[in-house]
Amino acid sequence: MAGAQDKTEKPTEKKLRDARERGQIARSRELTGVSVLLVGGSVLYLSHGLMLEHFRLLLTEVWVSGFRLAHSSSTPGTMLLSALFHFFVMVSPTLLSILIIGLGINLVQTKGLLISWEAIQFKFSRLNPLEGFKQLFSLRSLVEVVKSILKVVIVGWVVYGIFREEHHLFLPMVDQELSEVLKVLGHLSLKMLLRVSLIMFALSIADYYYQAWQHRKDLMMSKQEIKEEYKQSDGNPEIKSRIRSIQRALARQRMMAKVPKATAIVVNPTHYAVALQYAPKMEAPRVVAKGVDLVAQRIIRLGRRHGVPVIQNPPLARALYKEVKLEGKIPISLYRAVAKVLAYVYQQKQPRVK
CATH class of the missing domain: 3.40.1690.10 (secretion proteins EscU)
Structure with a gap:
């Protein structure tokens, strides 16, 4: 068996195709998560007015109409449908945006729809403690640890920077009404969300290219593996040459007859x-x-x-x-x-x- 140091050849199209069928593709989970956070948070902030309005209508429908239910022609079913409508209007913009961006980013990374049954099959080899121990001290694990530390540092740095810039807004909040306090908190939350998301988005792009490089590196092949693959797909050249020689001899015999x-x-x-x-x-x-x-x-x-x-x-x-x-x-x-x-x-x- 060829060692890792012998795998100097780029993976063939067949090797890449087989890996894709097994669900092994270059994909960054960071890119999907950050995209969902950025788009979902932005839509949530932009639609907060709509959410507050329908939340008020929802409370009115549940509490005010509920008390009058016994003296009106309305039925509990009608009130429930109305409440569900307001709730749907509140959450649908954010949920739909998250669903669309999540599917879109995954389709872009997988280069189309990918369904791999082999990837979700249970395998006893995954429970092997030795394999888990090897992965624990691999380059991939080290990179994941560095990414986790970097995310914590980035979030802490952004939060500290925003508090330092906007510290003058906190003291007046003591005498402000709830609506004004919510506006200030919403402004700070959006500012924090955008800064963290944009920085993380840039890092996730770099992570995607790293995952693509790592994916190609994992699929590197040795010259012997390429030769064996060629034999399996096109047949052994020596056997094929021998078959052609026999076929020519038989054709010559029929001709001479x-x-x-x-x-x-x-x-x-x-x-x-x-x-x-x-x-x-x-x-x-x-x-x-x-x-x-x-x-x-x-x-x-x-x-x-x-x-x-x-x-x-x-x-x-x-x-x-x-x-x-x-x-x-x-x-x-x-x-x-x-x-x-x-x-x-x-x-x-x-x-x-x-």
Whole structure:
């Protein structure tokens, strides 16, 4: 098995595709969380007026209308539906924005919809304490610890900075009405939320690129692994070469078996040999065997052994070999030349009159 130091090759497309099917992708949870916090908090602040108005209407519906329920035509169901409507209007902007941004960020990171059943299957290997101990002292764990410390430092620094900037607002709050106090607290909360979220968003972008780098690093392959993958996907090259060699040998045997039935063999004189077959029922003569050099010599020897006429016509032999496929018919452009060869063969076969 190749060690980690031997994995110097980039992962193949198949390796990346298999990892994606197992749910192993580059994804930053920080980016999703910060995006949800930023968008949800912003929508919550922008819709606070709508929420307060419907909260007031909700209290009115529950308390005031409730006391008058016995003396009115309203039913408990009607009051409940009205209360649910106000509650839905209060929470729907924030919930919908969180849902949309959460799904959107995840789709962007996963590059489309990803459902991996293998990732949620229970595996006993995950309960192995040795594996957990190794991960505890890994680079990934160290990075997570640094990220956690950095988040605490950032939140503390932002809160301290805001209190230092806005400390003059706290003392007057003692004599202010509740609505004014809520406004001040809302202003401070939004300011804190935006600062923390923007800083964390920038860090989460860096975290996403780190996760992508770590993901690629985890999938690095050795040259032996790439070779094995190639064998599994395309087959062993040596076996495939052997199969092709056997197939060529069988095809050559079938071709040689048709030479004794040929009408004539056109040669050049030993480099090219093309065996032609023709019968009156055929549309045109066809090539039943052809070859060069050693194969051509075998065709010639086999043809002579079975009494097949061997005609020397170098231009025609080369043309037939290059232009006509095995078991193919003679093209019209070669009809005249082939016809002369066949006419000569038939003339030689006719008995001579003494």
